[in-house]
Amino acid sequence: MENLHVLGPETAKRTWKVILIGVGIFFFMFMSLFAGGGSVLQQNQGLQWNESIGDPSEYARKMIPADLLPLYMQAGAKYNIPWQVLAAIHMTETTFCKKGCPVSSAGAEGPMQFMPSTFAAYAVDGDGDGKADIQDVADAIFTAAHMLAEDGFNKNPRQAIYAYNHSDAYVNHVLGLAQQFSNGDIGGEVGSPLGEAKYQALMSEATKYEGRPYVWGGSNPSTGFDCSGLTQWVYGSIGIQLPRTAQQQYDAVQHISQAEAKPGDLIFFSGTYDTTDSVTHVGIYVGNGKMYDADDYGVGYHDLSGYWMQHLYGFGRVK
Template sequence: MRASTGVIAGVGATSFVIVAALVQAAPTQTAGAALSLSVPAKYKALIEEAGNTCPEVTPNLLAALLNQESGFGEKATSPVGAQGIAQFMPSTWETHGIDANKDGKRDVWDPEDAIPSAAQYLCTVAADVKDVPGDRQSNMLAAYNAGSGAVQKYGGIPPYKETQNYVRSIRALAATPSSGGRSATSSQAATAIRAAEKMIGTPYSWGGGNANGPSTGICCSPKGRTGANVTGFDCSGLTLYAYAKAGITLPRTAAQQYAASKPLKPGEIRPGDLVFYGKSPTSIHHVGIYIGGGWMIDAPRPGAEVRYDPMDVMSDLYSVARPISTQSKET
């Protein structure tokens, strides 16, 4: 919940249309749905109850938001001052925090207060933007992140890269099937690595690549490069393809793939895990496949090819995470 910072980067109109289309296409869950995402046991009852506060909020959507905001960290803080499991800014908490557990105090660090407060605040901003065209859940999430005024001003998800990534990542995770609760196995990881290695030397194509292999991409990258005339992969297209060969269906973008993966501690990392780059879950811009020894396979940028790169090739390494296994048509 970063509307209070007032610092969100803008993106071009073409990118906005593409992202908006992806988000609008995401399935809308209905209130009363059961919690199927894997969450820490101590939060399950809280999320299931708070996740039915209003029609736009579901347990899965609330769980995905908490995962995106803090990774379920009760004591999480952000560089701009957001606090607790739901990452309330102090000014927002002052206005919208509630004493949900009735212990006589509103405590942003207490999940028994913060989780119901997040659900209620989602409902508040949903009401603020109820007359805005488009998907109501997506507009609600955009308002939670960027403020209701921005959603009203732009008639939907505003053209801010952070907010666009935020919405689509939460929607993708919230839509994860309940059968997809197991992390990728070592065998699946090895299959993904072999598939990616066979693509070494394939051209980079912005927006290129799918479960079937290289494809022509789209226009345009942040620096104006188009993949419309290049058959190949971008970073997340490569990882999507490689894991499809292992029977795992990944979302399309790097940020969505992070949301659909399990973050790992340093001692847990193994070949096949995904390496993510960015400043936060909502700003992840690159992904590669770890192969061991500090190296990965990735599709780095326009003008380059799929190749081996050291993990420190970029300065903003954010996380290494393991894909969550969901069945695809590939075997």
């Protein structure tokens, strides 16, 4: 205060104005950087949805284990990655596995399916126990967030997710799940192109056989079902005739993008066994990251896991 008196009253007033303006600017910048609830689209310019990064959707609360949600949010906040994306990757890779997770045929390990060398390059001790463990779910989630950040998620989300798993179908699937985990509409999965009555009739017939084993060459309730035998039978029950094999069914339907897919459409895969056909498996797409099909685990609802997304061929709509 003594220095202000020496400067004179007018100078003192100007000095106080400068100080107050500076404090105001600092406060504004502080709030801009740290205020929560910002738009994902505003923070990550390439991301293809515009929802709050705050509260999870009803679908997220239903699907995501309650003890994992805080981990996604903490890791996301630390590395500026939408928590929905981390949850979507975890669901896609191992269906929220926490421990004892499978090792892929390529050697990827743990809840988030890292190659050991990749994990070592980005490893984070997420739970603070003094070590980064590829099999520890907290460490794996934080390491995934670190990797996405290092791969430029905030500049190009699609490219960063592609670096995690080199498949455009995988990227689309992760972003689609992330959208569903956000507040707001699930989007293109509302309704069925078959119409509600036919779709319900389709699934009513399909679920009669839930739990039955997969039978190669089976095409009716007496013989059991393989994948295309099941789809041929249940669509036939609502008056839609499909040819016999997965390849023939793909050739017979209208091809649509993943973004256009709705419950009641068909989902096709390739490379699931050795054959000259491009398409080797088919299921009924039911939305929310699931299909209803006959596979090695039997007839029923199955998650579109990392394995299936790696083999995704396309979607089709019956004509």
